[in-house]
Amino acid sequence: MSMRQTEASAWHVVGGWNHVQPGAACRVELPGAEIALWRTEAGAVHAWDNRCPHRGMRLSFGIVKGDRLACRYHGWHYDEGGQCRFIPAHPNLDPPDTLAVAQHATHEQDEAIWVALGAGPTEPPPPLGTDQPGFCRSIPLPFGADTAADVLMRLAGASPVAPRLMQVRPEIGGSNRTVTLAVQPIDETRAAMHVFLDGGPKADARLAAIRWTVGLRWQITSETGAAA
Amino acid sequence: MTDRLDSFTRSQWIVIEDDAGIVRRAPFETLLFSIPIRVANGPDGPRIHRLDTGEALPVLRRYGYVWSALDPAPRPLFEVPEFDEAGRRFTPCGPVGVKTSALRVIENFLDLAHFPFVHPGILGTESETEVIPYRVEIRRDVDEVWAVDCGFFQPKAMAASSAGAQVEYRYRVAQPCSAVLYKTSPGRAGAFDLIGILVRPLHETACEVHAWMLMWDEESSDESLLQFQQEIFLQDRIILENQIPHLLPLSAGMEIPTRADATSIAYRRWLKNHGVIWGTCEGIPEVTA
Numbered sequence: 001m002s003m004r005q006t007e008a009s010a011w012h013v014v015g016g017w018n019h020v021q022p023g024a025a026c027r028v029e030l031p032g033a034e035i036a037l038w039r040t041e042a043g044a045v046h047a048w049d050n051r052c053p054h055r056g057m058r059l060s061f062g063i064v065k066g067d068r069l070a071c072r073y074h075g076w077h078y079d080e081g082g083q084c085r086f087i088p089a090h091p092n093l094d095p096p097d098t099l100a101v102a103q104h105a106t107h108e109q110d111e112a113i114w115v116a117l118g119a120g121p122t123e124p125p126p127p128l129g130t131d132q133p134g135f136c137r138s139i140p141l142p143f144g145a146d147t148a149a150d151v152l153m154r155l156a157g158a159s160p161v162a163p164r165l166m167q168v169r170p171e172i173g174g175s176n177r178t179v180t181l182a183v184q185p186i187d188e189t190r191a192a193m194h195v196f197l198d199g200g201p202k203a204d205a206r207l208a209a210i211r212w213t214v215g216l217r218w219q220i221t222s223e224t225g226a227a228a
Numbered sequence: 229m230t231d232r233l234d235s236f237t238r239s240q241w242i243v244i245e246d247d248a249g250i251v252r253r254a255p256f257e258t259l260l261f262s263i264p265i266r267v268a269n270g271p272d273g274p275r276i277h278r279l280d281t282g283e284a285l286p287v288l289r290r291y292g293y294v295w296s297a298l299d300p301a302p303r304p305l306f307e308v309p310e311f312d313e314a315g316r317r318f319t320p321c322g323p324v325g326v327k328t329s330a331l332r333v334i335e336n337f338l339d340l341a342h343f344p345f346v347h348p349g350i351l352g353t354e355s356e357t358e359v360i361p362y363r364v365e366i367r368r369d370v371d372e373v374w375a376v377d378c379g380f381f382q383p384k385a386m387a388a389s390s391a392g393a394q395v396e397y398r399y400r401v402a403q404p405c406s407a408v409l410y411k412t413s414p415g416r417a418g419a420f421d422l423i424g425i426l427v428r429p430l431h432e433t434a435c436e437v438h439a440w441m442l443m444w445d446e447e448s449s450d451e452s453l454l455q456f457q458q459e460i461f462l463q464d465r466i467i468l469e470n471q472i473p474h475l476l477p478l479s480a481g482m483e484i485p486t487r488a489d490a491t492s493i494a495y496r497r498w499l500k501n502h503g504v505i506w507g508t509c510e511g512i513p514e515v516t517a
Binding site for chain 1: 489
């Protein structure tokens with residue numbers, strides 16, 4: 001798989017803040033890259049190549065131990081810099097500096113987790129709204145990111161506000177509210193959409209926004225004939 | 229994909245099914261190196277044909293299994309003299325389908341260092357993770373990879389084990405897709421139990437795994453022996469299907485081994501020296517999946 005330069009240098013929302021909880025790890029995909037997303041017990045989020053350099057095991061299956069990630073296969077420990085610090089088969093060995101996992105840039109803002117491949121852009125990602133945006137819901141989309149944008153414009157009446165970001169003002173909880181849709185590209189046939197609602201953590205409105213998102217997903221599935 | 233089938237791999241006998249499985253399942257269709265084959269059973273024994281060309285393939289019955297090969301004149305099958313020892317108990321287990329290269333399955337079978345993490349409380353424990361140095365040798369007379377003097381502390385080494393024990397292991401790669409381990413028998417002092425693994429490549433990154441046990445164990449029920457092997461294999465399968473790439477890298481640089489991986493290093497080198505391509509990253513630039 002080749003990695004498009006535009007995707008390589010861009011920020012992407014890969015999930016809401018709770019997609020990976022403290023002490024957990026999960027797998028996320030961006031074009032040409034599979035990423036192990038994990039959070040230390042203290043709460044710092046990291047995005048790494050999803051491959052232990054030893055025998056290729058997906059690090060998203062790893063176990064978080066404090067501020068380290070331990071590979072599920074042979075228990076090798078990696079610190080927050082991706083550097084291997086402990087090899088259980090050789091407890092007295094000081095692992096060489098060359099034993100390290102490649103890292104990607106991460107940023108947390110507006111209850112979103114952003115990832116950019118490699119060192120990432122120098123600028124931080126754009127805001128996901130104007131009034132205390134909060135995360136509502138993620139849904140998978142059964143088409144590439146460019147098609148996804150077209151579908152969201154057509155079916156939800158969303159307008160682009162930044163690359164891979166769209167806004168719409170549906171009626172939610174009795175009034176029209178600004179909803180930001182962040183499209184995460186995956187490959188030619190898959191993308192994900194992460195939904196954020198303006199207006200701070202008002203529980204009732206957020207629940208209504210989640211219902212609106214689920215309804216949109218149903219509409220996408222039925223009107224495009226695609227199995228989401 | 230069969231243009232990736234090297235002559236060394238092609239000339240090996242490959243497991244098709246255990247004897248009971250042939251009786252139970254035949255006639256059936258399956259795959260051998262991505263080629264569809266049909267396995268039938270007749271009064272004069274199993275017959276195997278390629279479905280694409282109609283060609284009859286060689287058939288061998290040995291060690292409780294039926295074997296076949298794409299090459300009309302396969303290399304002789306490896307010898308396991310312990311099969312002729314009276315009093316040993318033979319238990320075949322499987323098959324289990326695994327979505328990865330057959331060679332990744334063999335390499336995992338040869339690995340000691342994963343026991344405390346993948347099989348905790350059974351084959352290892354996180355309080356004893358060190359892999360003490362062992363010897364690896366290529367036995368030129370039989371052209372096999374052997375690892376000897378391997379030792380590991382195991383909480384429950386075998387189905388019949390009643391307590392943890394320091395267990396001695398010997399590993400043997402008999403074919404690219406077949407390996408045997410010899411481990412201290414809990415049922416007979418000074419003797420070794422044998423566990424073997426026979427893998428049939430369906431495709432380069434999909435295979436069917438048969439395991440067998442040849443043990444000094446008159447106590448355990450068949451069910452408990454099978455359950456023991458199945459529990460361990462399920463734990464391994466989660467690892468195997470999540471190693472990236474699924475093809476085994478033979479060239480240095482893609483994966484970084486340590487001294488505990490001496491058997492794996494020798495296995496990869498032995499495959500490379502024999503020109504093995506099938507199931508490896510050889511000839512594939514920048515494999516990522």
